[in-house]
Amino acid sequence: MTAPDSGSATxxxxxxxVGHKRLQIPAIYFALTLLVVLVILFTxxxxxxxxxxxxxxxxxxxxxxxxxxxxxxNTILIGGxxxxxxxxxxxxxxxxxxxxxxxxxxxxxxxxxxALAVGYVNGAILTRIKIPSFIATLGTGGILTSLALLVxxxxxxxxxxxxxxxxxxxxxxxxxxxxxxxxxxAFVLFYVTLRFTKIGRNIYYVGSNIKMSxxxxxxxxxxRNFAFVLSGxxxxxxxxxxxxxxxxxxxxxxxxxILQSIAAVVVGGTALTGGTGGAVNTIIGALILAxxxxxxxxxxxxxxxQQSILGLVIIISVALTFDRTKTAMIx
Amino acid sequence: MSAAVLELQRITKRYPGxxxxxxxxxxxxxxxxxxxxxxxxxxxSTLMKILIGLIQPDQGTYRLRxxxxxxxxxxxxxxxxxxxxxxEGCLVPNLSIMENLFxxxxxxxxxFGFLSKRKMRDAAHxxxxxxxxxxxxxxxxxxxxxxxxxMIEIARLLWLSKLYQQRNxxxxxxxxxxxxxxxxxxTLFSIAxxxxxxxxxxxxxxxxxxxxxxxDRILIMKDGKRVANIQxxxxxxxxxxxxxxxxxxxxxxxxxxxxxxxxxxxxLTLENVSKRGVFEPLNFEVRQxxxxxxxxxxxxxxEALCRCIAGLEKPDTxxxxxxxxxxxxxSPSEAVRAGIGHIPIDRRSDGLALGMTIAENVNLxxxxxxxxxxxxxPQREKKNALRWIQDCRIKAPSPSTMCVNLSGGxxxxxxxxxWLSSKIHLxxxxxPTRGVDVGAKDEIYRLIRQLARTGVxxxxxxxxxxxxxxxxxxxLIMKDGxxxxxxxxxxxxxPSPSDIISSxx
Ligand SMILES: Nc1ncnc2c1ncn2[C@@H]1O[C@H](COP(=O)(O)OP(=O)(O)OP(=O)(O)O)[C@@H](O)[C@H]1O
Ligand SMILES: [Mg+2]
Numbered sequence: 139m140t141a142p143d144s145g146s147a148t149x150x151x152x153x154x155x156v157g158h159k160r161l162q163i164p165a166i167y168f169a170l171t172l173l174v175v176l177v178i179l180f181t182x183x184x185x186x187x188x189x190x191x192x193x194x195x196x197x198x199x200x201x202x203x204x205x206x207x208x209x210x211x212n213t214i215l216i217g218g219x220x221x222x223x224x225x226x227x228x229x230x231x232x233x234x235x236x237x238x239x240x241x242x243x244x245x246x247x248x249x250x251x252x253a254l255a256v257g258y259v260n261g262a263i264l265t266r267i268k269i270p271s272f273i274a275t276l277g278t279g280g281i282l283t284s285l286a287l288l289v290x291x292x293x294x295x296x297x298x299x300x301x302x303x304x305x306x307x308x309x310x311x312x313x314x315x316x317x318x319x320x321x322x323x324a325f326v327l328f329y330v331t332l333r334f335t336k337i338g339r340n341i342y343y344v345g346s347n348i349k350m351s352x353x354x355x356x357x358x359x360x361x362r363n364f365a366f367v368l369s370g371x372x373x374x375x376x377x378x379x380x381x382x383x384x385x386x387x388x389x390x391x392x393x394x395x396i397l398q399s400i401a402a403v404v405v406g407g408t409a410l411t412g413g414t415g416g417a418v419n420t421i422i423g424a425l426i427l428a429x430x431x432x433x434x435x436x437x438x439x440x441x442x443x444q445q446s447i448l449g450l451v452i453i454i455s456v457a458l459t460f461d462r463t464k465t466a467m468i469x
Numbered sequence: 470m471s472a473a474v475l476e477l478q479r480i481t482k483r484y485p486g487x488x489x490x491x492x493x494x495x496x497x498x499x500x501x502x503x504x505x506x507x508x509x510x511x512x513x514s515t516l517m518k519i520l521i522g523l524i525q526p527d528q529g530t531y532r533l534r535x536x537x538x539x540x541x542x543x544x545x546x547x548x549x550x551x552x553x554x555x556x557e558g559c560l561v562p563n564l565s566i567m568e569n570l571f572x573x574x575x576x577x578x579x580x581f582g583f584l585s586k587r588k589m590r591d592a593a594h595x596x597x598x599x600x601x602x603x604x605x606x607x608x609x610x611x612x613x614x615x616x617x618x619x620m621i622e623i624a625r626l627l628w629l630s631k632l633y634q635q636r637n638x639x640x641x642x643x644x645x646x647x648x649x650x651x652x653x654x655x656t657l658f659s660i661a662x663x664x665x666x667x668x669x670x671x672x673x674x675x676x677x678x679x680x681x682x683x684x685d686r687i688l689i690m691k692d693g694k695r696v697a698n699i700q701x702x703x704x705x706x707x708x709x710x711x712x713x714x715x716x717x718x719x720x721x722x723x724x725x726x727x728x729x730x731x732x733x734x735x736x737l738t739l740e741n742v743s744k745r746g747v748f749e750p751l752n753f754e755v756r757q758x759x760x761x762x763x764x765x766x767x768x769x770x771x772e773a774l775c776r777c778i779a780g781l782e783k784p785d786t787x788x789x790x791x792x793x794x795x796x797x798x799x800s801p802s803e804a805v806r807a808g809i810g811h812i813p814i815d816r817r818s819d820g821l822a823l824g825m826t827i828a829e830n831v832n833l834x835x836x837x838x839x840x841x842x843x844x845x846x847p848q849r850e851k852k853n854a855l856r857w858i859q860d861c862r863i864k865a866p867s868p869s870t871m872c873v874n875l876s877g878g879x880x881x882x883x884x885x886x887x888w889l890s891s892k893i894h895l896x897x898x899x900x901p902t903r904g905v906d907v908g909a910k911d912e913i914y915r916l917i918r919q920l921a922r923t924g925v926x927x928x929x930x931x932x933x934x935x936x937x938x939x940x941x942x943x944x945l946i947m948k949d950g951x952x953x954x955x956x957x958x959x960x961x962x963x964p965s966p967s968d969i970i971s972s973x974x
Binding site: 330333334335336339342343346347349350351352353354355356357409413414 | 779781801802803804805806811813818819820821822823824825829833834836837840844845887
């Protein structure tokens, strides 16, 4: 074969690192622009929006939401969804506070292990019973909510003697709140897993084309279980962070995080159809939601109106990222 | 010469990093079949997408039956009598044949506010009659063969142009034959030739034989430019090839020169492998570096056999061994781990993660080797991808181009690169050169020979019998689920196709 330069293998430019450029490009720009615009609007609406006190409020909420959302993202990336994060958070929250009383610091690792196990069970149900994750996790979420209420039907207050342990979350390191550091650590963990590990990459392959993945020998079951375990981890960690932050557990605290975590993932530009998106997207999505949630109150948007604005943002984000070739019919 | 239906002038279309079309002039006359050929990525599909308004050109003018037009979208184009049958099909799978035929135009069948099913059925029968399809109108399209689907699309386009009273519609067939059997292909061309009296047809294909036989005029594109416009009766395939790629090809098309005798070691052993109702118990071996070609008509069972070898299907009896080690039947992951590769025929649905980059697709099987300190190294990933992009001549601006933006042939090459880059001992190639241009074909032949030299055994099913004979060292002929004949194909003493056809049919 002669003349490979006859135009067939032209490598004209080599920008952007491999593996980083996905459909997310336009979506992530949309998300970033939205974030900046929101911050500017809210600041114009009320100068206190950027006050240290308010930023702290936003930061706390964003930190917790981003940890649940980072977990949720994995199930969405493989083309599923995890509706059990709410129930899991509620359950972990009351369990954590009860265990804190009984076994002290061991409550942290045990609650994380429980959350990982729940994630694994979610994955196993999908494999065994072969039903969509949408339904399976709706079911396990319901069961977990009941379990939470069984452990404690009312909010439980953390015992004052254990406040020292709560400082693991509520304290500071070099002036930076531990809550933010934990969220940052979770982000690094998920980012590295998705970008630089084989199993993380497999999540993308399975989400992009499950048949191709199967034919190429990828362990579909293992990958799916892993994604749901990650989601369990995110929900469990977020529940612990939230319980520490509130000095107590609450058997209903997870409810709002089902929708909020999914919204954060898709608003950040991860496609509901799977295969595209990532940890950076999710952090931006969580920031957008936190800023909106707080900002609309700060500038005094009618509470009845707030939900519809959020709804609108979700629809636009999904419209931008939804891969219509993957669904035979829009239902 | 008859009048021009379509006249496009100086059409330019740029994408980031590529000029897909570079000032192309393009004319279609009434009642002609126009063949359009060119390398993968030459811009054929892009030009056609502009024709039907799926994408807009950056520059250029568009005249339809003499009048300047701006085509807004494919529906608009269809109303003006310009329609396309896509490389990958675009019917709605869950809807029936009839529903697909009249999709969005049912209004014409309204009768006092109700849809008249009877009128619709009559019209559907008439429409399908023009393309000689006799299928149940209520069958969901997902259950029909690719050939029938194409015909439905053609029938729909013809029916629409009648509905909107467009004289001489233009039908675009983008690589229609890649999904067809030989019989279906002949039917398609006889219908196309008949339709010529009332329509113009643009035919895109990488099988130059059928282009030369069917078309009246041939346009050749290269790197987004039109390089030649010739009358088909004066055209010779070698000249067309030369204009497509810019150089001539050696007479030794299949590189028989490089064909090596099989090694001593047995790579793959099949013992009594059977699948009820599909193929009878089979026994054969593939040796190191040996290329075996499986030939047979549709229904011979060769496809199912290959699927069994790749672990995609479970045989009912028998054992499949790789280097003496028995494989768990029906497990693709074990087959892949053992070193069996499989290049599927349907690259879009079975071969690629379309929303991911070339690098991510090419590196899928070798991620473990691209790690540094336990983590995938972006540098090594890029390096490996670049190497294979060059080796398989994938035309793309960079390794981080998404596969969905590649031309059909370059997608095929990406799948091939993915398997070649991994350490395999046996490779099943299901029509590896389908939809790729002559230059890339030559490249694939070279890669096949190179693989053989490194000891990889191969089972191939090719597009043409000539290709089978030329590439393989031994040919296994299947008929009605049985191995009926075995023919040796040593270099320079190859059998002729006619010797073999008699045992196939
Ligand atoms: N949406 C897009 N984004 C970026 N590049 C594109 C896009 N569509 C096409 N291209 C590029 O434009 C060039 C022409 O592609 P086109 O699909 O027209 O080729 P083709 O002649 O049909 O090739 P083939 O024979 O392989 O089907 C290719 O280099 C392709 O990668
Ligand atoms: Mg094409």
